Amino acid sequence: MAEQRVVDYLDHHRVAFSTCRHPPAFTAQEIAEKAHISGHNLAKTVVVKLDGKLALCILPATERVNFSQLRHAAGSHTAELAAEEEFASAFGHCELGATPPFGDLFGLPVFAVDSLDKGSFVAFNSGDSSELLVMGWQDFHELVHPVVLSRQQKAAIA
Numbered sequence: 001m002a003e004q005r006v007v008d009y010l011d012h013h014r015v016a017f018s019t020c021r022h023p024p025a026f027t028a029q030e031i032a033e034k035a036h037i038s039g040h041n042l043a044k045t046v047v048v049k050l051d052g053k054l055a056l057c058i059l060p061a062t063e064r065v066n067f068s069q070l071r072h073a074a075g076s077h078t079a080e081l082a083a084e085e086e087f088a089s090a091f092g093h094c095e096l097g098a099t100p101p102f103g104d105l106f107g108l109p110v111f112a113v114d115s116l117d118k119g120s121f122v123a124f125n126s127g128d129s130s131e132l133l134v135m136g137w138q139d140f141h142e143l144v145h146p147v148v149l150s151r152q153q154k155a156a157i158a
Contacts, residue, residue: 003093003127006100010133015143017135020123024130026097028061035123035132042132043116043124045099047087050076050109054087058101058112058124058146066149070111073149094127101125102144112146 010017022035028044035042039061046057046065055074057065071079084096090106091099101124103110116122122140123132141148 003100005092005105006094006102006127006133009102009105010135010143013143015135015139017133017139019126020132020134021130022132031132032061037123037132037134040115040118041121041123043101043112043122045101045125047082047099049078049080049082049086050074051078054082054090055109055111056099056101056103056106058110058116060113060115063113063115069149073111073147074109091127094125095129098125098127098129100127100133101140101146103146104144110144110146112141112144112148114148114150117141117148 020035022031025031025034028042029039032039032042042061043058044061048055048057048065057070059065067079088096094100101110117137120136121134122137123134126133
């Protein structure tokens with residue numbers, strides 16, 4: 001079941017969502033396959049460190065974090081993957097690997113890639129490794145206000 005804190009957060013903000021149960025899986029691509037959702041619509045949450053501080057990076061299951069682009073967009077000197085032991089306690093009762101993308105809920109900035117806005121909906125971890133939350137991309141964007149990393153930024157860095 002979705003982490004109660006996440007459900008309460010969405011209910012408090014009156015955001016419509018549905019849930020989707022799926023068999024256990026270890027990677028975002030496997031989750032997409034088992035949940036019968038395109039990897040382009042399944043957003044994975046990657047916990048990163050920007051100048052040593054935790055942040056969330058949200059991107060489709062089909063993509064990888066471009067740390068150079070992220071560092072540039074965040075105005076940071078360094079951008080790197082955070083180790084589980086560095087953030088495990090920051091997400092309450094959420095299972096490791098099932099971090100939901102709500103930075104406000106955890107006091108963290110959120111960066112998202114613009115390819116997520118190509119679909120009408122987005123699915124992501126609910127805090128439970130066997131359940132996804134599904135909501136409209138526009139609702140997610142209006143709730144979270146992520147810094148959106150665009151193709152132009154990507155081209156300028158590459």
